[in-house]
Amino acid sequence: MNTARQQAPGEAAAARRRTPLDILMNSGLGKLLRGIGIAPRQDSGESLLDLADALLSLRGRASGPALASAFFDLYEASDVAARQEFLAKIHDRHPADGKAIDKAIAKWQEKRDDASALALNQASESVSRRLINQLNLAPQGTRRLIDMREDLLAVPKGAATEGLAALDRELECAFIAWFNAGFLELRRIGWDSSAELLERIIQYEAVHQIQGWEDLRRRVEPADRRCYGFFHPQMPEDPLIFVEVALTAEVPGSIHAIISEEREGIRPSEANCAIFYSISNCQVGLKGIPFGNHLIKRVVGLLKKELPHLRTFATLSPVPGFAKWLAKEQGKDADGSATAPGASDLRRLAARYLCEAKGKGNQPLDPVARFHLGNGARLEAIHANADLSANGQKQSHGVMVNYLYELSDIEANFFALTELGTVAASKGVQSLLDEPEGGNRKANGKKAKSKSKDALAA
Numbered sequence: 541m542n543t544a545r546q547q548a549p550g551e552a553a554a555a556r557r558r559t560p561l562d563i564l565m566n567s568g569l570g571k572l573l574r575g576i577g578i579a580p581r582q583d584s585g586e587s588l589l590d591l592a593d594a595l596l597s598l599r600g601r602a603s604g605p606a607l608a609s610a611f612f613d614l615y616e617a618s619d620v621a622a623r624q625e626f627l628a629k630i631h632d633r634h635p636a637d638g639k640a641i642d643k644a645i646a647k648w649q650e651k652r653d654d655a656s657a658l659a660l661n662q663a664s665e666s667v668s669r670r671l672i673n674q675l676n677l678a679p680q681g682t683r684r685l686i687d688m689r690e691d692l693l694a695v696p697k698g699a700a701t702e703g704l705a706a707l708d709r710e711l712e713c714a715f716i717a718w719f720n721a722g723f724l725e726l727r728r729i730g731w732d733s734s735a736e737l738l739e740r741i742i743q744y745e746a747v748h749q750i751q752g753w754e755d756l757r758r759r760v761e762p763a764d765r766r767c768y769g770f771f772h773p774q775m776p777e778d779p780l781i782f783v784e785v786a787l788t789a790e791v792p793g794s795i796h797a798i799i800s801e802e803r804e805g806i807r808p809s810e811a812n813c814a815i816f817y818s819i820s821n822c823q824v825g826l827k828g829i830p831f832g833n834h835l836i837k838r839v840v841g842l843l844k845k846e847l848p849h850l851r852t853f854a855t856l857s858p859v860p861g862f863a864k865w866l867a868k869e870q871g872k873d874a875d876g877s878a879t880a881p882g883a884s885d886l887r888r889l890a891a892r893y894l895c896e897a898k899g900k901g902n903q904p905l906d907p908v909a910r911f912h913l914g915n916g917a918r919l920e921a922i923h924a925n926a927d928l929s930a931n932g933q934k935q936s937h938g939v940m941v942n943y944l945y946e947l948s949d950i951e952a953n954f955f956a957l958t959e960l961g962t963v964a965a966s967k968g969v970q971s972l973l974d975e976p977e978g979g980n981r982k983a984n985g986k987k988a989k990s991k992s993k994d995a996l997a998a
């Protein structure tokens with residue numbers, strides 16, 4: 541006998557209209573919340589705050605993960621304004637407990653032992669950090685916290701507050717610990733990887749756009765092509781960062797040689813070089829958590845093991861800030877609309893830009909140079925007409941460069957950059973810098989602050 545009750549007209553629609561908050565409050569958890577005097581209000585920015593309070597007061601109880609899950613259901617069903625309102629208020633809602641800190645300091649001054657040091661540490665732990673740890677217990681908690689930080693980073697600069705900055709610092713600190721490279725899995729991504737993962741690779745590629753499935757296939761399937769990513773156990777089909785590698789006979793001087801449809805493949809046994817030609821961070825919410833350095837070094841290690849005959853590990857990299865810098869040098873609008881000089885002049889100017897132009901903290905101005913040189917690589921070669929795509933022309937007048945990863949030199953290169961402000965550059969690049977001034981160079985008499993490997997070793 542069918543005992544199912546017929547739904548009255550409109551009942552189904554009413555059920556559909558029930559918000560995640562209604563559902564929560566009608567569940568066992570809702571009863572528990574009411575039992576401890578917490579009754580979230582309907583306005584979702586406020587009810588998120590109420591639910592966060594409940595989570596904090598339920599510390600240590602078995603219902604924590606279920607409540608964390610309910611919190612995220614409500615958070616994700618809220619519009620971006622309500623989500624950001626919650627983020628703006630939550631940190632300030634729970635200021636540090638000054639009395640508890642004073643008491644712990646007094647105890648530390650009296651005893652100066654491990655127990656009082658630990659008590660001081662606990663007393664000064666921010667409530668936001670506790671909340672983050674509680675939320676991480678929800679199903680997919682880490683992934684959902686990353687998305688939450690993406691919301692936080694999207695708050696317009698004008699609306700930034702100290703509370704938001706403090707919450708961001710707490711999230712960043714938690715992520716630095718959870719995404720320590722030691723916990724991450726390095727995996728090869730191939731044509732046989734899941735469709736979900738491959739779709740994400742197309743979406744996340746930030747350097748040389750992937751023009752659909754066939755283009756992707758050319759980058760991950762042939763024996764002389766590799767793609768590797770770092771994965772977190774909670775996000776097995778969603779990479780944190782990935783790098784595309786070409787196995788080649790020689791170090792290439794143009795991107796066409798690597799991604800063109802007509803290129804002729806080689807057998808891995810014939811390859812001398814592993815060329816990193818595209819590395820992309822994937823998760824906006826993990827901004828500031830560095831993975832790239834570890835990824836490149838781990839991939840070099842892996843390839844050396846698999847193909848011990850490989851001699852050269854280098855990149856073929858864009859120079860994204862070059863056209864803008866050149867326009868400024870030439871006194872044109874800083875929109876990159878400078879007239880491009882001839883090829884040899886371009887290489888000389890690019891050498892100056894990469895070795896001498898400095899930004900914040902006296903670091904290389906170009907973001908990609910900052911990344912590779914900061915990893916201890918050496919600026920090896922500069923190529924004109926190397927990226928003829930519209931984007932390549934716009935950002936660097938077609939210039940691309942090779943950074944060389946010579947594992948034995950990495951520490952010295954890094955030291956020279958950070959301690960002396962000196963860019964490690966090959967003899968070829970050095971000679972570009974030494975060419976007499978002319979054309980567009982401003983006569984400022986500045987001496988090149990870069991050294992060849994040999995000069996550094998001397």
Ligand SMILES: CC(C)(COP(=O)(O)OP(=O)(O)OC[C@H]1O[C@@H](n2cnc3c(N)ncnc32)[C@H](O)[C@@H]1OP(=O)(O)O)[C@@H](O)C(=O)NCCC(=O)NCCSC(=O)CC(=O)O
Binds near residue numbers: 818820821857911
């Ligand atoms: C290169 C990275 C993996 C480095 O990651 P990090 O975590 O170390 O650094 P980050 O992401 O915080 O970036 C530092 C600052 O540089 C800026 N930045 C980074 N890449 C940029 C680019 N291509 N054009 C303009 N700005 C760029 C960031 O916005 C940020 O600015 P702010 O500090 O103001 O917020 C990543 O930045 C990234 O995915 N970039 C986009 C893709 C890219 O350019 N890849 C490198 C070129 S390919 C390549 O070189 C070959 C290869 O290696 O395979």
